[in-house]
Amino acid sequence: MNAPAPPGFHARQKHATQEAILDAVERRLQEAGLDELTFMQIAHEAGVSDRTVYRHFPTKDALLEAFWHRVQRGLGLAESTRSFADYLATRPAAFSRMDAREPVMRALFASTQAQEVRVRINAERQAGIRKVVADAVGQLPEPQFTELCALFHLLGSAPAWQTLKDYWGLEGAEAGRVVAQAIATLAEAARASSSKEAVR
Numbered sequence: 001m002n003a004p005a006p007p008g009f010h011a012r013q014k015h016a017t018q019e020a021i022l023d024a025v026e027r028r029l030q031e032a033g034l035d036e037l038t039f040m041q042i043a044h045e046a047g048v049s050d051r052t053v054y055r056h057f058p059t060k061d062a063l064l065e066a067f068w069h070r071v072q073r074g075l076g077l078a079e080s081t082r083s084f085a086d087y088l089a090t091r092p093a094a095f096s097r098m099d100a101r102e103p104v105m106r107a108l109f110a111s112t113q114a115q116e117v118r119v120r121i122n123a124e125r126q127a128g129i130r131k132v133v134a135d136a137v138g139q140l141p142e143p144q145f146t147e148l149c150a151l152f153h154l155l156g157s158a159p160a161w162q163t164l165k166d167y168w169g170l171e172g173a174e175a176g177r178v179v180a181q182a183i184a185t186l187a188e189a190a191r192a193s194s195s196k197e198a199v200r
Helices: 009-029 039-046 050-056 060-074 084-100 102-110 112-120 122-137 144-155 158-168 172-199
Strands: none
Touching (some): 009 060, 060 102, 102 112, 122 172
């Protein structure tokens, strides 16, 4: 008779399998686009069966959602949205990490399906940005507050990294510093404008 598994064994085993599958996605994206990626390729790369991949991620959307969350963790999303100071301080490191994972980042942003997944799970990102902007400038009237949130998001994001790299030749850390300076300038202007309005 087999001894019972120790507490938490099955949860750890499940997590390890999911991580192996996501590792396989990362390796495949170093070589090919996301739209060409198949569950059969992922299973082969991860050393598991097709059925195992489907059991953990029933659809490609579910797989992409899990993978995008992992990418966000790798870029330090949670740390970056703790405060305005953290958002500024983490831009150079986050952009450098994008450099280090360039094929993966480009594959994610070239895929329509990945774009749909990012939009679908955008609420968490928006909440973090709103917290950062409120920390930076307080509560501005609408639509100014949401417009400033959108600019903070845009400047601190992967599309900004890609534009600065492709069109201006800026590497990750340098691009991140430029972005942090731009965001700080926007925040300072918003605070000054808000103060003037309060005096009137």
